[in-house]
Amino acid sequence: MTEPSSTPHATAPGASASSQTAASQSAADETPASQADFRASARRTFAIEEAAIAALESHLDDDFDRACQLMLATKGRVIVTGMGKSGHVASKIAATLASTGTPAFFVHPGEASHGDLGMITPADVVLALSNSGETAEVTALLPLLKRMGTPLVSMTGKPGSTLARDAEAHLDTSVAQEACPLNLAPTASTTAALVMGDALAVALLEARGFTAEEFALSHPGGSLGRRLLLRxxxxxxxxxxxxxxxxxxxxxxxxxxxxxxxxxxxxxxxxxxxxxxxxxxxxxxxxxxxxxxxxxxxxxxxxxxxxxxxxxxxxxxxxxxxxxxxxxxxxxxxxxxxxxxxxxxxxxxxxxxxx
Known part of the structure; x- marks a missing residue:
């Protein structure tokens, strides 16, 4: 007796796999991500962050002048601190200050409460960043800074916050909205803080009369440093x-x-x-x-x-x-x-x- 042919059973899985692949591809084509206009999202982000930067000009007041005066007059360094995304921005601001003639470095506020506060002296100026102005790790440093007599400059998005009230100079970086559609992820607010930090660095650079040769001395490994230093x-x-x-x-x-x-x-x-x-x-x-x-x-x-x-x-x-x-x-x-x-x-x- 002849055994039934196994050919249909051998080809069926292949046909099934092909159908499944086509179905999967069709499903992938219909996902919301593939239908979204990515460039429209990018343009919306640009517009929101551009508006946040434009609004900074109206926030400039006597406190900006006071912040610059404190940093110019300090015998020590500018200590920049912040937590989370504000901490990343603070680290960049510290690097920009240091490379443009204002000695500065970043101190993590969490580590400061566990020994790194010893890096800060009464001769320094502290620049503290917090969008809410209520970040616990940052506000915990306030009594200690007051006790040392170290001047405090704050940069927040809330002029009425604890950090803003306790500072000798407050830099307002508040924004109307974040670029994040949930209005949660720090986006426009971090951009505004970065720009305010750059404004501080450039104002101090110009006040010091900082030269290209001095810039090269702190960038000896860069192409500009080689062009300005190599003889x-x-x-x-x-x-x-x-x-x-x-x-x-x-x-x-x-x-x-x-x-x-x-x-x-x-x-x-x-x-x-x-x-x-x-x-x-x-x-x-x-x-x-x-x-x-x-x-x-x-x-x-x-x-x-x-x-x-x-x-x-x-x-x-x-x-x-x-x-x-x-x-x-x-x-x-x-x-x-x-x-x-x-x-x-x-x-x-x-x-x-x-x-």
Whole structure:
């Protein structure tokens, strides 16, 4: 007796899986998330937060001036504190203040009650953030700050709150609504606090006369720091690494020196070690075009006389500008007596991060 075919049972699961996949895809296509206009939501968020920032101007009053005066006059540091999302904003404000000439650091209010309060001294100023102005971990510090005599500046969204009332200066960052549709998640309020913190930092920066060079000193690892701090002497080739040949040398010697040092040029110096010219890869191309036999040539006959030079104390960024303006890739570094003491190449400046 022939057994019933198992083929229908083998194909049925495949057909069922296909149907299930199609049904799942259809269900996914109909989910609210896929039907939402994400960009409309983003635009609404932008509009709410833009309105929150615009409203800050009407909140500026004598307390902002007082806050700046307290921070400028302090002999210590600005201690910034806050809990939760306000704490994240406070940490960013502390970093911005510190990088723009106002010594500052962040202290977690919860940790402050368990020993970190020792970081705060009477010579400091405390900037405390809390949207409600009633955050328990922050308000718990108020009696201790008063006892130490440490000035307090508060930043809240509630001018009548405990933190606002107890501060010597209160910065109002209240907002009409949060961008969160539930009006719960800190969104517009944290943006307003960030902007108020930036306003404080910039006002203090300008009052101190803080310069780009001072900014670079606190950002030595950044590209701006390198551009403002790095000097030619820090990146130049010098000593035996400086290619040079004597005036009157055969062109062959100049070519060997260029090859040996790998900088695409050589200095040409006289008997008193003064720079009289340079011979470059570009000069070599012109020599090949204009002269049939190179063996009889001396470097004097085909070199570029003079040449662009810089001083070792010059900012490397200024040397880059000279190279770009003159469309050259190397500069000779000379001392005040026009003795060549080094050379800088565009490749070295790229490697150093100046460019």
């Amino acid at each position: 030619v002497q820090d990146v130049m080739h010098h000593g035996d690494a400086l290619p040079r040949v004597a005036l009157g040398s055969p062109l062959r010697d100049a070519l060997l020196e260029i090859t040996r040092q790998g900088m695409g040029f050589t200095c040409v110096i006289d008997d008193d070690d003064h720079l009289v010219g340079v011979y470059t890869d570009g000069d070599l191309r012109r020599t090949l075009d204009q002269h049939g036999d190179l063996r009889a040539l001396k470097v004097d006959d085909v070199m570029t006389r003079g040449g662009k030079t810089v001083r070792a104390s010059m900012l490397a960024a200024e040397a880059v500008r000279i190279m770009e303006e003159n469309r050259i890739s190397v500069l000779v570094v000379c001392d005040e007596d026009e003795h060549p003491i080094g050379a800088i190449h565009m490749h070295g400046l790229l490697a150093s991060g100046v460019i």
